[in-house]
Amino acid sequence: MCCVYGPRETERKDETDMKCGRLTTDMRFAPFSCPERGSWIQGSQDKDLSLMLHESLQPALCLHKYPRSQIEVNVMVLENSGSVLAHAVTCASLALADAGIEMYDLVLGCSIRQDGASYVVDPSYEEENSCSSASGENQGGLSVAFLPSLNQISGLQSDGEMAEETLTAGVRTCIEGCYKLYPVIQQALAKAVRRAAPPPSES
Template identity: 60%
Template sequence: MPVDTKRVRGPEESQSPLLFVAGDAGPSSVPGKAGSLGRARARADGRSAAEPRPVFARAGLVSQADGSVYAECGLSKLLCAVYGPRESDRKEERRLSGATLGCEFRFAPFSCKKRAAWIQGNLEKEYSLIMEQSLQPAICLHKYPRSQIEVYVMVLENDGSTLAAALTCASIALAEAGIEMFDMVVGCSLRQCGDDSLLDPTAAEEYSAASSQAVNNGSLTVALLPTLNQISGLVSKGEWEEQTSVEAIKACIEGCQKLYSVVQQCLTKSVKRKIPQLVSKD
């Protein structure tokens, strides 16, 4: 029977996320402070305007994948799996000097209030393309000629800012797979609605901002290489004033730097778990 390589394979065993919270001393909380975009009403979850949500990430949960990570950003839950590098299936891709990167972003049918379909929609295709363009500058593709790397992201629960969270998850999974990278990729989103600027917005905040008729109304997602301090991807939608857009980009960069410590912790714990296994094999 042929193997279905286009679907994210789930773990062989299902385990409660509470086990990982207890084993890794709970979710990694990211403190924040109000910055230049602090003109916002009190948020429902008690955060300040420039404060990202607490993040929990655990790598290596999908045993069939070369690299994987499960992450919770507030109430948003994502699973990412990476396969490769492996020999390319297409002859034209084998002639390339470096590897080809393929990304697939999907919403689970039960992840949203409005039921999603198994067929990939336009928004999912758009997010897949953005992920591919944002991750390519961070990967040493020239080290893997005539090969392909596949990244699959499944959103298990959607509570806003899923594209930014998917970029961070994919970066962790790529590093966990042992793929050489110039730097990690960390994503952060911001929602502007008039004078209100909300970093890492929830689904409710995204919906309320989208229904507003304010002049300054837009959304922004930044993908940052934190060590190199370079932006690998930027997606902007809606209407922006020039000064407001500059402040929004700066706020997203600061948010990415705050989240970078969570990425480092996740990879450090993953390496520590692998060391005893490697020693026992020797």
């Protein structure tokens, strides 16, 4: 579930801040979203993901179009089925575009899970937390936020121990996944615009 609030005016006295808007992001997990029941209180993982979500979305927003304003993105994960950061980036970007916020490009997320010599694209929760390789090498995950039209990476998050060539190949794979997802997202956004548009007037 993703909500976008804004733009709304803020009271800030610093003239440099008043010339462009500000993006705030908040990402939380519902207590029942993971197999291990959590708390409603925002933990360190939630704060880290909120920061990564902010860093991924900010380069795509035309914040200079919204002076003295604040755009709020709130993500509540109701069911963590894996690749949660990549999915949150894509959903938040789509929600911003659907809300009419001016953007340079959509931001799409894709993630992989490396396990020894093999890797999985868009891993499930079980695949993210499983480890079948006996050695500790090439054990990790990677999430990429990508702007397809601009061909730019706006966010990258990795964990675990991965070789340099493995990490490079993983980034390429994530970018390819984003390019494959792009037309699907465009179609969904176009459908939403057509539904919201007023019917043509009969002359």
